[in-house]
Amino acid sequence: MCGIVGTIGEKALRTYLIEGLRSLEYRGYDSAGTSFIDQGKVTTYRLPGRIADLEGLVPKEVTASAGIGHTRWATHGEPNFTNAHPHTSNRGLFTLVHNGVIDNFRILKRKLETQGFTFASDTDTEVIVNLIEFHYLKGLTPLKAIQKTIEELDGSYALAILFKEENERIYFAKLHSPLVIGKGETTHYLASDYLPMLAYAKTFYIVTDYQYGYIEQQDVVVKHLDPQEEKPITFHETELTVDDIGLNGYPHYMLKEIEESPEVVKRIADNYFDDNHFLFDDVLLQKMKEADQLIFLACGTSYHAAMVGRRYFEEIGKTCRVYIASEFAYYPEVKGENPLFIVISQSGETADLIRCVQLIKQRGNPLLTITNTKGSSLDRASDFTLLLYAGMEIAVASTKAYIAQVGLLALLRAALMGNNDILTDFIQVIAGMKNIIDSRDDIETIAQQIMSAPSAFFLGRGLDYDVAVEASLKLKEITYIHSEAFPGGELKHGPIALISKNVPVIAFISDPITAAALRSNLEEVKARGALVYTISNLALAKEDDAFITPNVKVYLSPLLKVIVAQYISYFAALHLNRDIDKPRNLAKSVTVE
Ligand code: M6R
Numbered sequence: 001m002c003g004i005v006g007t008i009g010e011k012a013l014r015t016y017l018i019e020g021l022r023s024l025e026y027r028g029y030d031s032a033g034t035s036f037i038d039q040g041k042v043t044t045y046r047l048p049g050r051i052a053d054l055e056g057l058v059p060k061e062v063t064a065s066a067g068i069g070h071t072r073w074a075t076h077g078e079p080n081f082t083n084a085h086p087h088t089s090n091r092g093l094f095t096l097v098h099n100g101v102i103d104n105f106r107i108l109k110r111k112l113e114t115q116g117f118t119f120a121s122d123t124d125t126e127v128i129v130n131l132i133e134f135h136y137l138k139g140l141t142p143l144k145a146i147q148k149t150i151e152e153l154d155g156s157y158a159l160a161i162l163f164k165e166e167n168e169r170i171y172f173a174k175l176h177s178p179l180v181i182g183k184g185e186t187t188h189y190l191a192s193d194y195l196p197m198l199a200y201a202k203t204f205y206i207v208t209d210y211q212y213g214y215i216e217q218q219d220v221v222v223k224h225l226d227p228q229e230e231k232p233i234t235f236h237e238t239e240l241t242v243d244d245i246g247l248n249g250y251p252h253y254m255l256k257e258i259e260e261s262p263e264v265v266k267r268i269a270d271n272y273f274d275d276n277h278f279l280f281d282d283v284l285l286q287k288m289k290e291a292d293q294l295i296f297l298a299c300g301t302s303y304h305a306a307m308v309g310r311r312y313f314e315e316i317g318k319t320c321r322v323y324i325a326s327e328f329a330y331y332p333e334v335k336g337e338n339p340l341f342i343v344i345s346q347s348g349e350t351a352d353l354i355r356c357v358q359l360i361k362q363r364g365n366p367l368l369t370i371t372n373t374k375g376s377s378l379d380r381a382s383d384f385t386l387l388l389y390a391g392m393e394i395a396v397a398s399t400k401a402y403i404a405q406v407g408l409l410a411l412l413r414a415a416l417m418g419n420n421d422i423l424t425d426f427i428q429v430i431a432g433m434k435n436i437i438d439s440r441d442d443i444e445t446i447a448q449q450i451m452s453a454p455s456a457f458f459l460g461r462g463l464d465y466d467v468a469v470e471a472s473l474k475l476k477e478i479t480y481i482h483s484e485a486f487p488g489g490e491l492k493h494g495p496i497a498l499i500s501k502n503v504p505v506i507a508f509i510s511d512p513i514t515a516a517a518l519r520s521n522l523e524e525v526k527a528r529g530a531l532v533y534t535i536s537n538l539a540l541a542k543e544d545d546a547f548i549t550p551n552v553k554v555y556l557s558p559l560l561k562v563i564v565a566q567y568i569s570y571f572a573a574l575h576l577n578r579d580i581d582k583p584r585n586l587a588k589s590v591t592v593e
Contacts, residue, residue, distance in 0.1 A: 001027055001028060001029075001073040001099060001587040001588075001589060001590060001591045001592060002027070002029065002070060002071060002072050002073050002085075002097075002098070002099035002100075002177075002192070002591075003021060003024030003025075003027045003029065003070065003071040003099065003191075003192045004024075004068070004069070004070055004097050004098075004099055004158055004159075004160050004179065004190065004191060004192045005017055005020035005021055005024070005068065005069040005070075005160075005189070005190065005191045005192075005196045006066070006067065006068040006069065006097075006160040006170045006172075006189070006190040006191070006215075007066065007067065007170075007187060007188070007189045007190070007200075008065065008066040008168050008169065008170060008187050008188065008215065008216060008217050009065055009066065009168060009186070009187050009217045010184075010186075010187055010189075010200075013036065013062060013064055013066075013067050014036075014058060014060075014061075014062045014067075016067075016189070016196070016200060017034045017067050017068075017069040018034070018051065018054065018055050018058065018069070019196070020069060020191060020195075020196030020197070021034075021051050021054070021069045021070070021071050021196070022051045023195040023196045023245070024071055024191070024192055024193070024195065024196060025050075025051060025071065025582060026253070026394045026395070026396065026581065026582065026588050027071065027073070027192065027587055027588045027589055028073050028396060028582065028585075028586050028587025028588055029071035029072055029073050029587075030048060030049075030072060030073060030074050030079035031046065031047065031048040031049065031071070031072040031074070031079045031080075031083065031084035031085075032046065032047065032049065032050070032051050032053070032054040032069070032070065032071050032072070032084065033045060033046025033047070033054065033069065033070050033072070033084045033085050033086055033097070034046070034054065034058060034067055034068065034069040034070070034086070035067060035068050035069075035086040035088075035095045035097075035162060036062050036064035036066070036067040037064055037065060037066050037067065037095075037162050037164070037167050038063050038064040038065060038167070039065075039167065040164055040165065040167065041164075042088065042092065042095045042162060042164060043064075044086050044088065044095065045057045045058045046070075046081065046084035046085065046086065047081055047084060048079040048080050048081060048084060051071070065167045065168050066162060066167060066168060066169070066170055068086060068095070068096070068097050068160045068161075068162060068170060068190075069097070070084075070085035070086060070097035070098075070099075072084055072085050073587050075101050075124075075592055076101075076105070076122050076123045076124050076125075077121060077122025077123055078122075082120050082121045082122075083121045083122055083123050085097040085098060085123075085125060086162075087121065087123065087125050087126045087129045088129065089129045089130045089132065089133035090117050090118060090130055090133060091133060091137075092164060093133050093136060093163065093164050093165075094129050094132050094133050094136070094142075094161055094162065094163055094164070095129065095161070095162045095164075096125070096128065096129045096132075096159055096160060096161040096162070097125075097159070097160050098123075098124075098125040098128060098157055098158070098159050099156075099157070099158040099177045099178075099179075099192060099591060100155060100156035100157035100158060100175070100176065100177040100591065100592060101124060101155045101156055101592040101593070102124035102125075102127065102128065102153050102154065102155040102156075102157065103154040103155040104152075104153070104154040104155070105124035105127045105128075105155075108127045108131055108152060108153075109127045112127065112130050112131060112134060115134060117130045117133075117134065124155075128149060128153065128157070128159065129161075131149045131152065132145050132146055132149045132161065133145075135148040135149055142161075142163045142166065142171060143171065143212075143213070143214065143221075143223070146159075146161065146171055146173055146212055147212060147223070147225065150173045150175070150210075150212060150225065151225065153175070155175075155176075156175055156176035156177045156351060156591065156592065157173065157174065157175055157176075157177055158172075158173075158174045158175075158177035158178060158179040158192065158207075159171075159172055159173045159174070160172050160179075160190050161173075168216055168217060169214050169215070169216050170190060170214060170215050171212070171213070171214045172190055172207065172212060172213060172214065172215065173211070173212035173213075174207040174208070174209060174210075174211055174212070175209050175210060176209060176351065176354055176377065176591070177192075177349075177591050178192050178193060178206075178349050178376070178377065178589075178591065179191075179192065179206075179207040180192070180193060180194060180197070180204050180205070180206050180207065181204065181205045181207060181215060181220060181235075182194075182197035182200060182201025182203070182204050183201055183202060183203045183204070183205075183220075183235050184197075184200045184201045184202065185202070186217065187217040187218075188201075188215040188216065188217065188219075188220055189201050189215075190215060194238050194240050195240075195245060195392075198238075198240060198241065198242050198245065199242055202237070203235035203236060203237055204235060204236060204237070204238055205220070205222075205233050205234070205235050205236070206375045206380075207222070208380065209377070210224055210225040210226065210229070211223065211224050211225075212224075212225070220233070236375075240392060244391060244392055245392055245394065252395065252570070252574075252580045252581050253393075253394040253395040253581045254395035254397055254399060254478070254566075254570055254580050254581055255570055257393055257394070257395055257399045257400045258399045258400065258437075258563060258566045258567065258570065259437055260390075260391065260400050261399075261400055261403045261433050261437075261559075261563055262430045262433045262434055262437075264389070264390050264391070264400045264403050264404050264407070265403060265404075265407050265426055265429055265430050265433070265559065266426075266430060267389045267390075267391075267404075268388070268389060268404055268407040268408050268411060269407075269411070269423060269426050271387070271389050272386075272408070272411050272415075273411065273422070273423060276420055278411070278414070278415035280386070280412065280415050281384060283384075284368060284384045285415055285416060287340055287366050287384075288318075288340055288368075288412075288416060289416065290338065291318070291336075291338055291339055291340035291366070292319065292336040292337055292338045292339065293318075293319045293320070293321060293334075293335065293336035293338075293339040293340070294310075294313050294318050294319070294320045294321075294339070294340055294342055295320075295321045295322075295323065295334065295339050295340070295341050295342065296309055296310055296320065296321065296322040296323070296342045296343075296344065297322075297323050297324075297325045297328055297341060297342070297343050297344070297353060297356050298322075298324075298325060298343065298344040298345060298353070299324060299325050299326065299345075299350055299352055299353065299590065300398070300473065300590075301346075301397075301398040301401070301402050301470060301473060301474075302344040302345050302346060302350075302398070302401070302402075302405060303322070303324055303325075303344075304402065304466060304467075304469050304470040304473065305344055305402050305405035305406050305409065306322045306342070306344050306405075307322055307466040307469070308406050308409065308463060308466050308558050309322070309342070309344070309405075309406075309409040310322040311462070311463060311466070311555075312409055312410060312413040312555065313413060313416075315413075315555075316413060316416060316417055319336065321333075324352075325343075325350065325352035325353045325355070325356050326352040326593065328356050328359075329352055329355040329356050329359070329593075332356070332359050334363070334365075338365075339365050340365065340366045340367075340368065341356075341360045341365055341366070341367045341368065342368045342369075342370065343356065343357065343367065343368070343369045343370070343371075343378055343382065344369075344370045344371075344405055345369070345370070345371050345373075345376075345378050346371065346372045346373070346388070346390075346393055346398055346401035346405075347371070347372070347373055347376065347588065347589035347590075348369065348371035348372070348373035348376025348377060348378040348379050349373070349376050349377050349378070349589045349591050350378075350589065350590050350591070351590060351591050351592050351593045352590070352593055353378055354377055354378065354381070355593065357378065357381045357382070361381070366383050366384070367381070367382045367383050367384070368382060368383070368384040368385070368386065369381070369382035369384070369385045369386070370385075370386045370388065370405060370408060370409075371385065371386075371387065371388065372387065372388040372389075372390050372393060372401050372404065374387055386408055386412070388401060388404035388405060388408060389404065390403070390404035393588075394581065394588075395580070395581045396477070396478075396581060396582055396583055396586045396587070396588045397474055397477050397478050397566075397569070397580075397581075397583070399474075399562075399566045402470065402562060403559055403562070403563075406558050406559055406562075407426070407429075407559065410422065410555065410556060425552065425553045425556055426556075428550075428551075428552045428553070428556075429552050429556050429559050429560065431550065432549060432550035432551075432552050432559075432560045433559070433560060433563060435549075435550050436549060436550075436560060436563050436564060436567075437563070439547075440567050440571075442547060443547060443564055443567040443568060443571065444567070444571040446506075446533050446546050446547065446568055447567070447568045447569075447570075447571030447572040447574075447575065448571065448572075448575055449504070449531070449533075450481075450504040450506070450531075450533070450568070450572060451479065451481070451571075451572040451575050451576055453481065453502070453503065453504050454481070454482060455481065455482045455483065455484075455498070455503060456472075456475060456481055456482075456483040456503070456504045456505075456506065457472075457483065457484055457485070457486065457495070457498070457499070457503065457504070457505045457506070457525075457530075458471045458472045458475075458483065458484070458485040458486075458505075458506050458507070458508070458565075459485070459486055459487075459488045459491070459505060459506070459507040459508070459518065459521060459522070460485070460487070460488065460507065460508040460509075460518070461487055461488045461489065461511065461514035461517065461518050462511050462513070462514055463510065463511060463554070463555070463557055463558050464507075464508035464509060464510050464511060464514070464518070464557070464561065465485070465486075465487045465488075466558060467508050467557075467558045467561040467562050467565060468485035468486070468487075468506075468507075468508055469485040470562055470565060471485065471506065471508070471562070471565030471568070471569070472484055472485035474565055474566055474568075474569040475565075475568065475569045475572065477569070477583055477586065478569050478570070478573040478578055478580055478583045479569060479572045479573045479576055479578060480576075480578065480583075480584070481572065484498075488507070488514070488517060488518040488521035488522075489517065489521065491521055491524065491525070492521075492524070496524065496525070496528070499525045499528045499529075499530050500528065500529060500530075501528075501529030501530075502529060502530075502531055503525075503529070503530045503531065504530070504531050504533065505522070505525050505530045505531065505532050505533070506532075506533045506535065506546075506565075506568065507521075507522055507532065507533070507534045507535065508535050508536075508561045508565075509534060509535070509536040509537070509540050509545075510536070510537055510540070510549075510554055510557035510560075510561060511554050511557070512539070512540060512554075515536075515540045519534075519542070522534065533546035533547075534546055534547075535547045535548075535549065535561060535564050535565075536548055536549070537549045537550065537551050537552075537557065537560075538550060538551045539551050547564055549561065549564065
């Protein structure tokens, strides 16, 4: 979602802001803007559109002592010039960019209107900047005015703020939306994540909730709304490098990330299994054994990985529930006495999950977060964290993170069972993945055959159904083709009405228990003219199958089948000429509810 950058006194200020925003493009956005401050004058450039458009708008040579930049993913008001950030207060004293949503902005807006403030945009952000000015005009310092303002805000925010009379300082504040400070050789930086700063800063500080303060070239001041919580901050290094975020010769991040899958499985095994021992925290394993219920919470692709996780742990006798986080957040149903919550999130910043975590904290139950992002809000909020080690995932469509999530859940199950043979099973998976990658041209042919259809259907049973749901999400996300997934047996209960001549039906078959039943469902749709593409495996293959994956243990079959699904979507999107890594309307990290 929205992205923020800012820095002071940097010679290459324009480059940092523009390139920084470009590196945040993956988060999803529809407008962009920057403000530069020079000798008490703030100049703002903003528009609906892409960073390339903003680059054309900002003069090649900019003289300024500090600057902030923003990519906006519209929440309040359509993407247009007026709603784009930065926003400036009525008297021009403060200019800011905001990532998040202010729930009580209407009440605050009314209060400011009674004080004579006027508003040009539909945004909640314009309320924040004017509220700061309102408090400042009452005689507070800018820092106190910011403190007073954020005390009044309900919702989420990461803010970077310029004050007209302090040209070499950027104020900031944060609640539930990510913000990182970078320390370079000569100055400090602000950004929504590490990416914009990797080429400039050596060490980093992840701003935590309720913190606010300012950065200068040589100084950083970090305050907390609760003064008891104020402590000296420490900067850390990151394992990410500029190389990690390059395309490395690939045309798209999505393709690169799909093809990193074998390496991702290997890394998971290396990090959690060594010398015939699992490396999971014994206390965590004990808590999982003692829990009378495992409750999985996640969204999107991570939810689909959680569906697989539920089957894994039910199979070994645990009672499990799996909820879409945005539903659980409002209808938290917990039946057991002693549940353990498992939150799964690539980004670790998903707002729906953060809301759930607040409920879990109130209940006092143990919380395990499975995330790709060390230091993320969910990592910090949990009792136990298992990192995915998938490496930075930049394409909006999640691919390798799903692989890591399912792989990690399989390892965790093996640890609870004491099944050390899993390594052998993983080796088979890695070989299978490489085999599929080598045969990707065959999958491209399938993609070309389905890409012109207005609708596509995915079928499976058991774990194959879980893959079907993920396959369907991936297809709609990046090709904009309408698609749905059903358990094979459910078709006759209604959805078969949608099957007509030439409708593509893509079926996954990995499990001998349900293979025959699914094949008979496929006969039913073929009889109605559907074009059936069966993705089976060597053990269950039939002559007309569209693609055959190598054999792996059935419980690990999603790790292979999903790669086929990802390729189908990727190649269909490629031939449809879609913006594969940045599909319309989507954001990589969904930081608002
Ligand atoms: O970062 P998270 O795993 O919490 O994100 C959850 C979903 O927003 C995410 O998986 C989304 O569905 C992806 N775009 C799917 O490709």
